[in-house]
Amino acid sequence: MRQNEFVAVSTDKVLLVPYDRRHVLTYHGWMEDPAIQEATASERLTLEEEYENQESWRASHDKMTFIVCQPLPSLSSITNGSHSEPMLDPKTGRETIQAGIVDTPDKMVGDINLFLSPCEDDEEEEQHPPRNNTGVITKQFVGEVDIMIANAQNQGRGIGKAAVLAFLGYIGRHLGEILREYYYQDQTDQESRLETKQQTVVKLELHSLVAKINQTNERSIALFKSLGFEQEGDGPNFFGEVKLVLPFAKFTTGFSNYSISQAPPWYKELGYVRAGEEGQS
Numbered sequence: 001m002r003q004n005e006f007v008a009v010s011t012d013k014v015l016l017v018p019y020d021r022r023h024v025l026t027y028h029g030w031m032e033d034p035a036i037q038e039a040t041a042s043e044r045l046t047l048e049e050e051y052e053n054q055e056s057w058r059a060s061h062d063k064m065t066f067i068v069c070q071p072l073p074s075l076s077s078i079t080n081g082s083h084s085e086p087m088l089d090p091k092t093g094r095e096t097i098q099a100g101i102v103d104t105p106d107k108m109v110g111d112i113n114l115f116l117s118p119c120e121d122d123e124e125e126e127q128h129p130p131r132n133n134t135g136v137i138t139k140q141f142v143g144e145v146d147i148m149i150a151n152a153q154n155q156g157r158g159i160g161k162a163a164v165l166a167f168l169g170y171i172g173r174h175l176g177e178i179l180r181e182y183y184y185q186d187q188t189d190q191e192s193r194l195e196t197k198q199q200t201v202v203k204l205e206l207h208s209l210v211a212k213i214n215q216t217n218e219r220s221i222a223l224f225k226s227l228g229f230e231q232e233g234d235g236p237n238f239f240g241e242v243k244l245v246l247p248f249a250k251f252t253t254g255f256s257n258y259s260i261s262q263a264p265p266w267y268k269e270l271g272y273v274r275a276g277e278e279g280q281s
Contacts, residue, residue: 001057001058001060001062001064001178001182002058003064003177003181004064004066004170006271006272006273007269007272008097008102008269008270008271008272009166009167009169009269010071010086010097011165011166011266011268012071013162014069014162014163015069015071015072015097015102015107016067016069016163016166017066017067017069017097018065018067018272019057019058019067020054020067020274021054022100023054023067023103023108024047024050024054025047026105026108027050027054027067027108027111030150030151031045032044036148038214039217041214061181061185062117062182063113063114063115063116064113065111066111066112066113066167067110067111068108068110068111068147068163069102069103069107070107070109072085072102086270089271092271095268095270096270096273097272097273099272099274100274108150109150109151109154110147110149110150110154110160111148112163112167113146114143114145114146114167114171114178115143115146116142116143116178116179116182117142117144118140118141118142119140119207121140121207135200136201137201137202137203138203138205139203139205140205140206140207141182141204142206142207142208142210143171143210144209144212145209145210145211146212147163147164147167147220149163155219156219160219164224164227165227166267169267170269172251172252173269175206176204179204179205183204205248206248206251207248208248208251209229209246209251210229210232210244210245210246211224211243212241212242212243213241213242214240214242215236215242221244224244224246225244228246228250229244229245230244230245232244
């Protein structure tokens with residue numbers, strides 16, 4: 001997804017940066033671990049395939065990915081000349097961090113993803129669209145959240161929860177932009193022309209967030225439950241996964257009010273600047 005291509009999310013416990021080509025080699029090393037393959041229901045890929053995946057994920061309209069990194073150092077612990085601290089871009093007035101310095105392999109700890117898809121109820125309505133004179137069609141979507149903390153030494157330390165909190169905050173703050181990129185890139189030209197001809201107003205909504213977790217991953221299940229996700233059904237599905245759901249009403253209460261004035265003091269968005277991109281907003 002392009003929406004988060006030039007932004008990083010900094011908190012006191014984690015730093016989230018866009019998944020770039022520079023991260024692929026380390027990511028591929030993580031995914032060579034059979035335990036991680038099982039936990040993420042992933043197949044083993046070659047390094048070349050991982051590079052292709054990274055490119056396709058960036059261009060994809062239905063998948064947003066951040067790499068989870070160690071938090072930025074406090075000002076008191078910064079070594080002169082390290083450039084790890086946020087810098088003020090004189091052209092944009094925005095605080096920025098430098099790619100390749102804040103997210104080196106030794107600082108990378110995992111990844112976190114959002115997968116968007118149409119709500120099942122919405123798909124059924126498309127087969128028999130309601131007839132009304134309002135000119136408004138509501139489209140609802142479901143977002144699946146997936147997180148992986150790679151190394152055992154980084155698990156059980158609250159990093160995963162901190163990453164999910166930051167990620168949900170980012171989604172809440174930019175929900176409209178995220179849904180628009182998903183919906184309008186998914187439309188066919190014929191659908192766009194039809195909506196224009198009928199002067200239809202399309203209202204985009206998030207129905208819920210879900211997490212599908214292997215039933216044996218008790219730590220991850222507990223993490224999402226602690227954030228308000230509730231288990232759907234009595235047990236795992238055919239694939240041995242437990243489905244946890246956070247309805248939109250609960251999401252709006254906790255995570256959709258991260259406006260510039262309301263964001264918690266530990267949450268900050270920064271420009272993510274790659275070499276040669278100074279001034280990129």
